[in-house]
Amino acid sequence: MKKILLVGKPNCGKSLLFNQLTGLRQKVANYPGVTVEIKSGAMGEYEVIDFPGTYSLSTMSIDEQVAVEQLTLRVNDDETELVVCVLDATRLERSLVFALQAQLLASKANKPIVYVLNFIDEVKRFGHNIDIDGLANELGAPVYALSARSLDGIAEFKNALLNAEYKNFNPLVPKIPLETTKEVVDFSRALAKTYAINKDVVLKNQNKVDNFLLNSLFGSFAFLAIMFVLFQSIFTWAAPLMDGVETIIAGMAVFITQFTGQGVVTDFLNDAIFGGVGSFLVFVPQIMVLTFIIGLLEDSGYLARAALICHKPLSYFGLSGRSFIPYLSGHACAIPAIMAARTIESPRKRLITMMTIPLMSCSARLPVYALLVSVFIPSDVYWLGIFNLQGVTFFGLYMFGIVTALIISALLSRSSITDHEKSEMPFIIELPSYRLPHWKPLYHRVINSGVQFIKRAAPIIFMVAVGIWVLGYFPMNASLEESWLGSIGHFVEPIFAPLGLDWRYGIAILMSFLAREVFVGALGTLYGMEGADENIAGLAQNIMNDGLPLGTGIGLLLFYVVALQCVATVATLKAETGNSKLSWGLYAAYGVLAYILAFLANALI
């Protein structure tokens, strides 16, 4: 297939343009360094390739080297038809430095290059007009002004690509690509002087907002408040939605089982399907609320500021301000977060960040937290009269994960596991303009997070629920204790007895090493089978009636905060660190630490 390469400086809108051209949904967000892997998609007979953004083609870190080597390779590839270099029209000078370097690279490989002048909607909003033809002549290549967000000029650009119209462009004077960094930097500056929008106009709003959000006093307060609202809202905003889902599932159970009469089929539906699989569906709204808030933050431009605010505190723990963004996205899922750590300049800090990301409470833990919190914390108590105590407890669990991660980071950075490299890129990050979120992609992302959550966990939970149900139902008419499952359970019970947990929890915990959400599904099935006539949706009520002591419950919660029960995360760690021993070692170490914490909580509280 003929290939088109999309390149440019970080945060200039390559991925959004890629999405508009290919109809795909690559991650787009308002901070530099979102895309860390090369992605491709089809547009007509072409394959469009989206690259990670870099400020230049000279490289700093090993990972950048990989990205630039890839780019050089692709540019020289015979199948490559065209290089599209995206420029941020509101940051023309910086965009041009990369653009001129890309021009040299393309001309050496005998490949044509065209420029996209993105963010034209913002330029218009500021009432500025860029002389496109003039710029095209200076650059010696066609320039297409467009907005990947408002879609102005997208259709024309797509046509130009599909019909190879860009080949008709003839510059007044043929352009000789610039060779040295000095030439490139000077020419960019000169071009920006003539063509760019006045920078003070662009930066005025941004600086005004920063006066508040980066203010030493107010800024720290705002940061803490945003984090608190983030974690509290997962609980409070999702509650009504969760009740809704719960009611629907209970209704469906009653409706469907009226046709199946009494017997094995009904028992199976009630216990395994509605009790097991259903009890985990209840948590989908929480996952979606979390994705929504993280999405809002990512698109606002605040995250780069948060990285700056956190840099100093994090550096005491051997981390960088850049660790903040992977940590935050680790609260949705550890896998993309570990990949996002590639943007951390220092290899050491990157390794420490990757090793501690699994301690961030990812969305798979939400069902477990929500279930246990609703068992142990009364729902109608308010802390200081405003904050729901359940919400505060949630916040506490997230904080416990973060604090543990910081302590472990500090220990790691003082140990020799992470070798001390000599040349490290110090912390520097561009602060992008603040923008209102782009609603449509955000909406898709939220829906998608729910769908993915179900797709990923439902089959495992279904199989576990069915497996548990079969083992627990037979031999027929025996009690659960005497079933096949009961026998297995009693075999593993001694392992969990020190944590104050009986065999049912033991089975559920063991199963959750497949995927954390399985805990809720497995427990739902077990309780469903015990009390055949009780309300199947009320798993929390069932556990409450069972009288699990508070200390045991807290121990169980801490266990789930710390344990790394996710094989996919280990696989990602292995791929990103290239160290299999380290990855499985972490899996074991976090498991042991989780066990010790649960033991202590059960013994001491």
Place this chain on the structure above:
Amino acid sequence: MTLWELHKGGTANISHLCEHLDDSVSTRLVEMGFETDQYIKCLRRSIFSGPLVIQIGDCVYSLEQALAEQIFISTSNNN
């Protein structure tokens, strides 16, 4: 003097980068806009010697002390 000594609201021109700086780091800095004579403005400073925020050309960057101390500036001929 170095960029780290620039107070909030202060402006200057880049004079040169410390020669002990790693080659790759200094090239990168030049490409990010930190080149001789470039006009630079300190937008804010953080408490406890946290990173400072500067505007250079059309970009706003935040950078930490260890780096700012390697960038030399002159405040003489600016407006």
